[in-house]
Amino acid sequence: MPAEHFPVLLAVVPLVAAPLIVVARSGFLGWAIAFAVAAATAAMSASLLARVTVEGTISYAIGSWPPPWGIEYRVDAANALVALLVSAMALVAMPYARRSVTAEIGQERQYLFYALLMLCLSGLLGIALTGDAFNLFVFLEISSLATYVLIALGRDRRALTAAYQYLILGTTGATLYIIGVGMLYLATGTLNFADMAARLDGVADTRPLVVGLAFITAGIGLKLALFPLHAWLPNAYTYAPSVVSAFLAATATKVSLYVLMRVYFSVFGADAVFRDLPIGPVLAVLSVAALFVASAAAIVQKDLKRLLAFSSVGQIGYITLGISLGSATGLAAAMAHVVNHGITKGALFLLAGAMALRLGGTGFDRLAGLGRTMPVAAFAFVLGGLSLIGVPGTAGFASKWALVAAAMGAGQWWIVAAVLLSSLLAVAYVWRFVECAYFREPPAGAPSPGEAPWEMTAPALAMTAAVVALGLHATPVLDAATRAAAALMGAGR
Amino acid sequence: MTNGGLALAALCIPFAGIALVLLARRKPDLREAATFATAAMLFFVVVSLAPAVLAGERPSATLFEMLPGLQVALVVEPLGWLFAAVASTLWVVSTAYSIGYLRGNGEENQTRFFVCFAGAIGAAIGIAFAGNLLTLFLFYELLTLVTYPLVTHHGTDEARRAGRVYLGVLLGTSVVFLLPAIIATWVLAGTLDFRTGGILGGRVDATAAAILLALFMFGIGKAALMPFHRWLPAAMVAPTPVSALLHAVAVVKAGVFCVVKVIVYVFGTDALAALGGAGWLTAVAAFTLVAASAVALRADNLKRRLAYSTVSQLAYVTMAASLLTPAAIMGAALHLVAHAFGKITLFFAAGSIYTAAHKTEVSQLDGIGRAMPWTMGAFAIGALSMIGLPPLAGFVSKWFILTGAMATRDWLAVGALAASTLLNAAYFLPIVWRAFFLPAPERDGHGHEAPAPMVIAQALTAAACVALFLFPGLAIAFARALIGG
Numbered sequence: 001m002p003a004e005h006f007p008v009l010l011a012v013v014p015l016v017a018a019p020l021i022v023v024a025r026s027g028f029l030g031w032a033i034a035f036a037v038a039a040a041t042a043a044m045s046a047s048l049l050a051r052v053t054v055e056g057t058i059s060y061a062i063g064s065w066p067p068p069w070g071i072e073y074r075v076d077a078a079n080a081l082v083a084l085l086v087s088a089m090a091l092v093a094m095p096y097a098r099r100s101v102t103a104e105i106g107q108e109r110q111y112l113f114y115a116l117l118m119l120c121l122s123g124l125l126g127i128a129l130t131g132d133a134f135n136l137f138v139f140l141e142i143s144s145l146a147t148y149v150l151i152a153l154g155r156d157r158r159a160l161t162a163a164y165q166y167l168i169l170g171t172t173g174a175t176l177y178i179i180g181v182g183m184l185y186l187a188t189g190t191l192n193f194a195d196m197a198a199r200l201d202g203v204a205d206t207r208p209l210v211v212g213l214a215f216i217t218a219g220i221g222l223k224l225a226l227f228p229l230h231a232w233l234p235n236a237y238t239y240a241p242s243v244v245s246a247f248l249a250a251t252a253t254k255v256s257l258y259v260l261m262r263v264y265f266s267v268f269g270a271d272a273v274f275r276d277l278p279i280g281p282v283l284a285v286l287s288v289a290a291l292f293v294a295s296a297a298a299i300v301q302k303d304l305k306r307l308l309a310f311s312s313v314g315q316i317g318y319i320t321l322g323i324s325l326g327s328a329t330g331l332a333a334a335m336a337h338v339v340n341h342g343i344t345k346g347a348l349f350l351l352a353g354a355m356a357l358r359l360g361g362t363g364f365d366r367l368a369g370l371g372r373t374m375p376v377a378a379f380a381f382v383l384g385g386l387s388l389i390g391v392p393g394t395a396g397f398a399s400k401w402a403l404v405a406a407a408m409g410a411g412q413w414w415i416v417a418a419v420l421l422s423s424l425l426a427v428a429y430v431w432r433f434v435e436c437a438y439f440r441e442p443p444a445g446a447p448s449p450g451e452a453p454w455e456m457t458a459p460a461l462a463m464t465a466a467v468v469a470l471g472l473h474a475t476p477v478l479d480a481a482t483r484a485a486a487a488l489m490g491a492g493r
Numbered sequence: 494m495t496n497g498g499l500a501l502a503a504l505c506i507p508f509a510g511i512a513l514v515l516l517a518r519r520k521p522d523l524r525e526a527a528t529f530a531t532a533a534m535l536f537f538v539v540v541s542l543a544p545a546v547l548a549g550e551r552p553s554a555t556l557f558e559m560l561p562g563l564q565v566a567l568v569v570e571p572l573g574w575l576f577a578a579v580a581s582t583l584w585v586v587s588t589a590y591s592i593g594y595l596r597g598n599g600e601e602n603q604t605r606f607f608v609c610f611a612g613a614i615g616a617a618i619g620i621a622f623a624g625n626l627l628t629l630f631l632f633y634e635l636l637t638l639v640t641y642p643l644v645t646h647h648g649t650d651e652a653r654r655a656g657r658v659y660l661g662v663l664l665g666t667s668v669v670f671l672l673p674a675i676i677a678t679w680v681l682a683g684t685l686d687f688r689t690g691g692i693l694g695g696r697v698d699a700t701a702a703a704i705l706l707a708l709f710m711f712g713i714g715k716a717a718l719m720p721f722h723r724w725l726p727a728a729m730v731a732p733t734p735v736s737a738l739l740h741a742v743a744v745v746k747a748g749v750f751c752v753v754k755v756i757v758y759v760f761g762t763d764a765l766a767a768l769g770g771a772g773w774l775t776a777v778a779a780f781t782l783v784a785a786s787a788v789a790l791r792a793d794n795l796k797r798r799l800a801y802s803t804v805s806q807l808a809y810v811t812m813a814a815s816l817l818t819p820a821a822i823m824g825a826a827l828h829l830v831a832h833a834f835g836k837i838t839l840f841f842a843a844g845s846i847y848t849a850a851h852k853t854e855v856s857q858l859d860g861i862g863r864a865m866p867w868t869m870g871a872f873a874i875g876a877l878s879m880i881g882l883p884p885l886a887g888f889v890s891k892w893f894i895l896t897g898a899m900a901t902r903d904w905l906a907v908g909a910l911a912a913s914t915l916l917n918a919a920y921f922l923p924i925v926w927r928a929f930f931l932p933a934p935e936r937d938g939h940g941h942e943a944p945a946p947m948v949i950a951q952a953l954t955a956a957a958c959v960a961l962f963l964f965p966g967l968a969i970a971f972a973r974a975l976i977g978g
Binding site: 386389390391392393398401402404405408409416420421423424427431435438439472473474475478479482 | 557558559560561565627630631634635638642645648653657660661664665668669672673676677679680
């Protein structure tokens, strides 16, 4: 396969796969095609990341129309990393999906599920790789529309209201984004990010541009579940099918976070956003509120998936906190947490899905005594939970270390304190699971379920192993994150 | 095998032991044999490192790069060797004791017990041989987590509540105080390696040094400096072998070990003295020392009394380290050893009493010495060592600490030591007196000794208390090597 076309193929291959699956009209064929596509995108992303690490930024002109007139796909150390996270998560989810989807979604609708998953993958990869503000909007809508339907496929009827809620808020977010882009276009006459950056140099603090930036911040803030714009997330993650929860938790908000980083650091530039405008303090305050409010809310949830969802809102706060520092080290910490938290949450949602399969749900009442009935899944879940806390030896520790070091470097001592104190709340919500699984007796009369089938357990354990491996040897992720931050800050400047 | 390889092997052996224990989980005798074999092997590996360390070599091994520029690395220096030697020696003894205790009391989940126990020893070795603060922190947190299932072993509501306190205090202090202290050290000094003379000297001013020292000292919650001592009495809900090895030796010694290590190798005693010293730390430790003794005096539950005695004895080490004089540092290192042997003897005796007579309160012990002469004899030796009387180990370490305190004319420290010696006598001697001189209640006619493995274990540790007084040469040699003498 011609390697120079990888940037566009990453988005196009899953996009083409979706109608193919619909034509095939078979759950099994749909799964097989989706599996193959996920493997192909993961391989292409890995190859791209390796290439940009050596060669630097790759610019790909769609249809050979040179930028800024044509649509440019621009791959650097930042978005190649995000693309790898997205496609690798899709790949890990595929062996898991077969059993999980069979259990949760009717036979006649399964092929549609895989088609939508492919659309969603295409959308997320397109957002990550495009260098064009409007093209980004198109892929944002593709991924969002697919996501609404995927969530609605959940077994619980409340999935419908969750999807509807997300539809309203997600569409609002996308609309705000496109209004912001419109303002930028009016002011600069271009939609190409790199070109826009060059034209904004030095004039970014004019009124229309500031308003445009505000619209984009609010719009993307909705999509990435920035506190207090996170209302859609808990329901969506809780009621979506297990595979979808895992895939979205690991990727969807992360891609939106990447977009925010791209707009702030590549298009406007750190100086314009964080020195000339009060975005840093605003973002920091909202992030800290997320750390405490969402983590505290997680403690009192009655359902494990919902607990994880609130935990996600809190953990996203760490990422936006890193962004709010406006420095290269802060950005690198944020990027590292995008990867580390993506992997951690992916693993945890996969495990929660395995529990749901055996127990019929993830309410804490059903999980009692899990340490005895599903010992492997329960122990792996605890390991993943330790990463949410940031215990050394897990991936979460590495990004927390980077974030605290960055905050210290910036002299922001209250951020240091907030990050560390809030991790105690994570201890509390993780230990709710521990006490439920290990200190309570299994519900009387319930059948002893045993572990989930190996097709589901193996991917979940593989990701848990990655959480530990990337905690003990965090250098690859932290180095990649540092390169990504450099690319974000250097691009177009 | 090179000495660096031996250090690495020492770290790996307990974790390999976990695998063996799991493999043999269906055959209890084989499982216990696996623990024994592992413990014995660890003991020999640690002992075989002694000549090289005494000769001035620092065996080291680098495992992998955890964070950019920061390796997980092992370096065996004299203090670490002492700690590892104490932990591995007592692991062998306490394994015998645990087998007697668990079977004698019909405890459940014995495999999990031995797995976590081996994990705790592995973490303790990791702490002992840590070559830098990051490695130390990694194993420090591992030790907290792997001992949690041991503390909550019984799975009761009481155990769960105690587990919350245990985890809350230890994880809380380490995350909120210790971690930022380590990261700040990294930001300020650009290294986290333990170096003779410290790494912070010349890089921080007096204010920053004082703040960092406070973060380190309160962050090391395992050293149980007041007000972060509550986890230790809470942990007494665990089965007695856990209290004995972990909450008298591995976990708490890991705490004071970290305290001494940070003062000697991160700040450097001379550099810290030049930056204004650690007078407040002496005061806090002196307060902890006396206050904990006072609480122990009033505790009727035997294990609770021992727990507060531990809090008090840990403060000896912290106080000695805070004096910053060579003799006091040596005293701190020696007390780490002396207290380990004395306190484990006391806990062993407490567990024997519980197993044989099902008694937990001091007020129930009237006349028990006649039914259990070996147990109460060992208890008496341990108690006298705690008070610091010759011919027992506690005397040696207290001698050095007092010498160090006198050398700096630190009358607060001297006074605290004197007061606590009296208090120690006041809360230990009545127990011995009760056991041997008061008549046993009528209904307790059927007294007998504890199972043989338990009796042998406590006799061995009591004998070690005497031996450490008679032949303190090796321990003193290591303590002297620590201060570079």
